[in-house]
Amino acid sequence: MRIAIYDLDNTLTRRATFTPFLIFAARRIAPWRLALLPVWLAMMIGYRAGLYDRTILKTGGMKLMVGKVGIATLQDVGRDFADRRVADDGLMPATLALLEEDRRQGARIAIATAAFEFYAAAFARHLDxxxxxxxxxxxxxxxxxxxxxxxxxxRVRAWAAEQSHQLEDAELRFVSDSFADAPLLDLADDPIFISASSRKREKAKARGWRIISAD
Structure with a gap:
């Protein structure tokens, strides 16, 4: 069984998505929340200083910039956000070429991302x-x-198990731009790291990962 898994931010998309989504959603749902953007920037500084983890950061960001909104509304806004980002920025050509290769080879394809599901699914629809x-x-x-x-x-292991597969028994390709994804990259038979940074590419190469430039 061939499985190909792709990260989203800076891998399929050209840029990170969460802060742009918060701004897009605030503008659409409650424009007055845009005045709180400096608070969000301060929260990101706190995260980088190690004061709290990403779960706390993202929970705070949603409450601050989006507020109490039903999932149906978030899905609608997420769809419009993905449509706008794809139209304005496009998607990563080098990664799209890998995706087409995986399709030709009959791989089971998935996106695994820290992005929120309600807008990640909208990007996935653009990619079939x-x-x-x-x-x-x-x-x-x-x-x-x-x-x-x-x-x-x-989460990926749990998904594979639901399909009656074990990752270790599959021919696994994983594509990401992030060293935070090292657990999956190290497990993959074909780990692919995508980055425009020569320093990051050298670091990834030293770990034995295949390199693709995002330039």
């Missing part, structure tokens, strides 16, 4: 990908935590 393993949102919190690093690996 049915399976999305992403961060969940219940309107107040992130059940199961941010789909990131070891948590992402656990």
């Amino acid at each position: 990908i049915d399976t999305v393993i992403a961060t969940r949102w219940d309107g107040r919190s992130i059940p199961g935590g941010n789909c990131y690093s070891e948590t992402k690996l656990a």
